[in-house]
Amino acid sequence: MAEHPDRRCCLGWDFSTQQVKVVAVDTKLDVIYEDSVHFDRDLPEFRTQGGVHIHKDRLTVTSPVLMWVKALDVILEKMKASGFDFSQVLALSGAGQQHGSVYWKVGAGLTLKNLSPESSLHQQLQMCFSISDCPVWMDSSTSAQCRQLEATLGGAQALCRLTGSRAYERFTGNQIAKIYQQNPEAYSQTERISLVSSFAASLFLGSYSPIDYSDGSGMNLLQIQDKVWSQACLGACAPHLEEKLGLPALPCSVLGAISSYYVQRYGFSPECKVVAFTGDNPASLAGMKLEEGDIAVSLGTSDTLFLWLREPTPALEGHIFCNPVDPRHYMALLCFKNGSLMREKIRDESASGSWSDFSKALRSTEMGNGGNLGFYFDVMEITPEMTGRHRFNIENQEVAAFPRDVEIRALIEGQFMAKRIHAESLGYQVMPKTKILATGGASHNTDILQVLADVFGASVYVTDTANSACVGSAYRAFHARRDKRTVSQ
Ligand code: 5FX
Secondary structure (H helix, E strand, O other): OOOOOOOOEEEEEEEOOOEEEEEEEEOOOOEEEEEEEEHHHHOHHHOOEOOEEEOOOOOOEEEEHHHHHHHHHHHHHHHHHOOOOHHHEEEEEEEEOOOOEEEEEOOHHHHHHOOOOOOOHHHHOOOOEOOOEEEOOOOOOOHHHHHHHHHHHOOHHHHHHHHOOOOOOOOHHHHHHHHHHHOHHHHHOEEEEEEHHHHHHHHHHOOOOOOEHHHHHHHOOEEOOOOEEOHHHHHHHOOOHHHHHOOOEOOOOEEEEOOHHHHHHHOOOOOOEEEOOEEHHHHHHHHOOOOOOOEEEEEOOOEEEEEEEOOOOOOOOOEEEEOOOOOOOEEEEEEEOOOHHHHHHHHHHHOOOOHHHHHHHHHHOOOOHHHOEEEEEOOOOOOOOOOEEEEEOOOOOEEOOOOHHHHHHHHHHHHHHHHHHHHHHOOOOOOOOOEEEEEOHHHHOHHHHHHHHHHHOOEEEEOOOOOHHHHHHHHHHHHHHHHOOEOOO
16 A cells, blocks of 8 residues: 555554543654543443442442443544544554453454454454453552562562562552452453553454563563563462463564454554553653653652663662663652642642742742751652651751741652652662653642752753653654564464
C-alpha cells in the first residue's frame, strides 16, 4: 500500500482506569488525531464508577475485562466513522494502568488467532476469560499475600532488592496469589495471565503479547537487574505461574504485525507493527521526554514523582522499575498521599483560604525557614506510613504550632524535601543538567514552584501531562520502528 509521506503516523493507546484513549502522532511528532471512550459515560451497561467496581469490603476493586474489550471496539468504530485513514499507521504501541491483571481461559489463544472481521472483538471474546472482574491498581485486599511473599523471600528488604519494591497490595504477584488461594478452579482454567498493557497489545497482535520489563516491574515477580522472573517469587505466589506469564520482553520491542482482523475490518496496512505496550507511568516518562537526571512531579490530590535513574538502590519506600526507553537504565516512582488536600487545608487555616495570601507567606519567609521544619500527614501517608502533624524548631525540638507564615513555608519545604530525600534514597542524584517538569493543580502557583526549584537546586518547567501516556506510546512506536528490536514469539 502506498504511503503518503505527510500522512504517515503512529498510534498511541492508553487503557487507563477511567477510559481508553488514542492519539495519532505524525512523523513530525505532532498530534494529528485524538479520541476516547469513557467507561462510566459511554459504556453504562457495565455500571462502573470511575471505571471500577468497589466491593463491599472497600478493599477489593475490580473492572470488567469485557468493558475494556468493548471500549476498543467502540473507539475503532468512532475512528472509522470520522474517516480516520488506518492505512497510514506505521506502528502502534500503548499504555495500561499498572498492576491490573487479565486471566485468559484455556483456548482463548486460539480464538485470538482466528478472529473473524465480520463481528466485534467483544462478541468473539465473550467466553475467553476465566476471571470476568479483573483486580486493578486500586485494590488493597491482599495484605495477607504480601506478608506471605515477604516472609518467603527473607523480608521486605530482600524482596525490594530483588524486585524493586517491597510487597504492595496492588502489585500483581500478590493479586495472583489471592486468586489462586480463593478461586483455584478459575486459576487452573487460566492459560495466560496478562497485565492490562500486555492484554491490550494481545488484542492488536491476535496472539499473546509478552509483558515488558518496565510494566513487569510492578508485579513483585521480576528480578529487575537480571530481567527474568524470580523463581522464589513465582513459587511463593502460585503454581505453574511461569508458563502462564510467558517470557518477559524488552520494552519497545516490535512484537509483530497487526492481526489481519484489523486489516480486513478497518483497513490497517498488513505492515503495521505492534510495539510492546507498557505501564502508564513508564509511558508518561517517555511522553514527557525525560532523560537521565530529570524528574517529573505531578502535584495533584496526591503527589507523584517519577525519575530517570542509572544506578538504583531499591528502598522500602517507593518503587524501582526497569526503564521503558533505555533497557540499561531504570526509573523510580514515588507516591505521596498528602498532596493538594493538605496544601488546601493549611491554606484555609493559615491563609484565610486565599492562594494569594499563601503565596505572600512564601515570599515573606526565607529559604530554610529559619530552621523550622514540618511534616503534615492529615491522612495516613504511604511514603512513609505515618500520620499526624510534626513540627520542629531550629533546636530540633518538637513544637505544637508555628506562626502562620512559618507554617506555610514549613509545609511546602517539608513536602519537597521529603521528595528529594526519598528520591536520593532510591539512588537519584541531582545533575547539572537536571530539569524538573511539574504538572497538576499546584504547578500553576509560581511561589510553590520556586520552593521546588530551591529544594532541588534545579530549573522547573510547567507542562501538561493529560496525554503523556498516549503520546509517549506513539513516540515509543516510532522509536521501536527505527530501532528494530524484535521479539520471537
Ligand atoms: C502506580 O504504581 C499506580 O498504581 C498508578 O499510578 C496506576 O498506574 C494508575 F493507573
